[in-house]
Amino acid sequence: xxxxxxxxxxxxxxxxxxxxxxxxxxxxxxxxxxxxxxxxxxxxxxxxxxxxxxxxxxxxxxxxxxxxxxxxxxxxxxxxxxxxxxxxxxxxxxxxxxxxxxxxxxxxxxxxxxxxxxxxxxxxxxxxxxxxxxxxxxxxxxxxxxxxxxxxxxxxxxxxxxxxxxxxxxxxxxxxxxxxxxxxxxxxxxxxxxxxxxxxxxxxxxxxxxxxxxxxxxxxxxxxxxxxxxxxxxxxxxxxxxxxxxxxxxxxxxxxxxxxxxxxxxxxxxxxxxxxxxxxxxxxxxxxxxxxxxxxxxxxxxxxxxxxxxxxxxxxxxxx
Ligand SMILES: Nc1nc2c(ncn2[C@@H]2O[C@H](COP(=O)(O)OP(=O)(O)OP(=O)(O)O)[C@@H](O)[C@H]2O)c(=O)[nH]1
Numbered sequence: 001x002x003x004x005x006x007x008x009x010x011x012x013x014x015x016x017x018x019x020x021x022x023x024x025x026x027x028x029x030x031x032x033x034x035x036x037x038x039x040x041x042x043x044x045x046x047x048x049x050x051x052x053x054x055x056x057x058x059x060x061x062x063x064x065x066x067x068x069x070x071x072x073x074x075x076x077x078x079x080x081x082x083x084x085x086x087x088x089x090x091x092x093x094x095x096x097x098x099x100x101x102x103x104x105x106x107x108x109x110x111x112x113x114x115x116x117x118x119x120x121x122x123x124x125x126x127x128x129x130x131x132x133x134x135x136x137x138x139x140x141x142x143x144x145x146x147x148x149x150x151x152x153x154x155x156x157x158x159x160x161x162x163x164x165x166x167x168x169x170x171x172x173x174x175x176x177x178x179x180x181x182x183x184x185x186x187x188x189x190x191x192x193x194x195x196x197x198x199x200x201x202x203x204x205x206x207x208x209x210x211x212x213x214x215x216x217x218x219x220x221x222x223x224x225x226x227x228x229x230x231x232x233x234x235x236x237x238x239x240x241x242x243x244x245x246x247x248x249x250x251x252x253x254x255x256x257x258x259x260x261x262x263x264x265x266x267x268x269x270x271x272x273x274x275x276x277x278x279x280x281x282x283x284x285x286x287x288x289x290x291x292x293x294x295x296x297x298x299x300x301x302x303x304x305x306x307x308x309x310x311x312x313x314x315x316x317x318x319x320x
Contacts, residue, residue, distance in 0.1 A: 067249075071084065085098040103130075103149070108251060153256075155255065156256065158255040161181055161197065163200050176294070178295065179285065199242060204235075204238050205238040206237055223310065224306050244267075244268050248275065261313055265280055
């Protein structure tokens with residue numbers, strides 16, 4: 001049986017690319033928004049000796065086109081409610097989502113009148129104001145006790161979240177993805193305003209099957225960056241043009257972005273600074289703040305350590 005190649009040494013942001021295990025690369029070709037902004041889609045070759053783990057986003061001139069097809073109210077387990085917005089777009093066939101907190105933020109493409117549509121059709125696709133109730137006949141009218149309150153902070157909190165089936169659904173303690181989603185929801189509920197853009201770029205854009213292979217390579221002693229490279233994927237295959245377009249559709253031009261990822265900040269602003277990140281709000285793991293309810297353990301610490309040391313994430317090292 002062939003033995004695994006040695007773990008490469010990081011040199012600042014540079015990393016030795018290990019010989020790949022597979023050929024050809026399996027990064028899904030339909031990774032959302034690969035055209036804007038994108039990373040090099042060149043697979044690592046076995047002869048390549050070095051590659052940046054941290055790559056600055058390159059922004060294309062045009063954003064993808066997005067359309068909100070439907071919106072619905074979701075009462076939240078534990079209190080409060082959100083409006084789930086489902087988007088389609090012109091660059092992939094995935095259903096990307098925007099989870100909107102509060103009544104103020106609305107989708108332009110959803111609210112735009114459609115030809116010959118009845119009030120019932122408008123209400124059914126979610127293009128109504130206020131709340132639906134049995135017998136309601138108009139999408140526009142607010143009942144007298146339905147008043148839209150402006151939020152206290154006019155610059156909304158935004159989280160751009162990439163799908164993580166393992167962390168959000170399968171209770172994984174390898175990463176902090178589930179905790180980050182919960183924490184974003186908690187903060188937006190407190191403010192009564194905000195948006196989680198939920199992008200279908202599972203496994204940093206390599207898809208679930210490849211992420212599971214990467215997990216096995218991690219169990220064989222590699223960190224998350226090396227595991228991706230061994231599979232001939234980039235360390236991070238994601239892009240954020242769809243998020244920029246969705247935020248624009250939601251009428252946001254200035255946001256406070258919940259992230260530790262500097263690439264996300266630069267990328268979401270868009271090719272023509274369509275969105276301005278007024279503030280980056282760090283996402284410090286709850287366990288690091290001595291709080292309960294978050295994920296903790298050696299595996300998530302290793303995951304975060306790799307993000308800090310090899311992907312340039314802005315988190316205090318805390319001697320990890
Ligand atoms: N390839 C790979 N992807 C992972 C692994 N663990 C988690 N992920 C994916 O990493 C992504 C996490 O993305 P985000 O929550 O947006 O976080 P981030 O860009 O790292 O930075 P923050 O905004 O600071 O959280 C999700 O798509 C997860 O599925 C792993 O071990 N390997």
